[in-house]
Amino acid sequence: MKSILIVSMVELKMKKIRLILSSFLNLILPKFCVNCQREGFYFCDDCLLFLSESNLICPVCQKSSYFGNRHKSCPKLNRLDGLVSFWDYDGSIKEAIHKIKYQGLFDVLEEVLEQTIYVFEKDPFRFSIFLSFLTDEKTLITFIPTNPVNYKERGFDQARLLADHLARTLKKSTSVLLKKNRNTKSQTGLNKEERFINVKDSFSFIPQGSGVIEKVLLVDDVWTSGATMQEGCRVLKNNGIKEVWGLTIAKA
Ligand SMILES: [Zn+2]
Numbered sequence: 001m002k003s004i005l006i007v008s009m010v011e012l013k014m015k016k017i018r019l020i021l022s023s024f025l026n027l028i029l030p031k032f033c034v035n036c037q038r039e040g041f042y043f044c045d046d047c048l049l050f051l052s053e054s055n056l057i058c059p060v061c062q063k064s065s066y067f068g069n070r071h072k073s074c075p076k077l078n079r080l081d082g083l084v085s086f087w088d089y090d091g092s093i094k095e096a097i098h099k100i101k102y103q104g105l106f107d108v109l110e111e112v113l114e115q116t117i118y119v120f121e122k123d124p125f126r127f128s129i130f131l132s133f134l135t136d137e138k139t140l141i142t143f144i145p146t147n148p149v150n151y152k153e154r155g156f157d158q159a160r161l162l163a164d165h166l167a168r169t170l171k172k173s174t175s176v177l178l179k180k181n182r183n184t185k186s187q188t189g190l191n192k193e194e195r196f197i198n199v200k201d202s203f204s205f206i207p208q209g210s211g212v213i214e215k216v217l218l219v220d221d222v223w224t225s226g227a228t229m230q231e232g233c234r235v236l237k238n239n240g241i242k243e244v245w246g247l248t249i250a251k252a
């Protein structure tokens, strides 16, 4: 048992080393546009024009919500209080997320986030509730953990990369509040109801010692049915957290 543990720890270390090497190589190797393969940046000037900003929605009924907050008339119990997704999960953004997730090209994320800042700057009023939540010193930043088997294969957690980046920008640190209890099958191909069943009870809460946690930002890469985020939120709220907003790069 002990030797199996040592072998898997060595494997994980090797994966991390390979990832560090590959992200170093990414810095010195030429970059190609994720969409048209033109050399220079991961998003070339032409393809940038086609990035499609996502409308903000209420995380419960998934209908339009100007500030991304949950409608007052929508069910409240253990649900997300708000949601911000920046882009439609399509074209270059979809390609970029695939490059991060399956090829470990972390610097793609930097370029995605650079573009995301422009979205905020263009319409700060629309993001005002979210930004005051995000910058509140009581708000902790956490993420949806990936399946243990995926983590073992890839050696990183894509949602954590995003959470870490955001936390660094805000001079905070990422809090690890959720643990994945079991491997869940891919949500792709499942209908909405099956997606909720698939992730039910798949997370547990990691207590953070003393002190009450009031507000949490829950980060993930893509919002599709919202099943995973709502399940993560349910676990957080069952453990006393009062307000939870979700943040994803893209919305399908
Ligand atoms: Zn291009």
Ligand SMILES: [Zn+2]
Binding pocket: 058, 059, 060, 061, 062, 063, 070, 071, 074
């Ligand atoms: Zn609603």
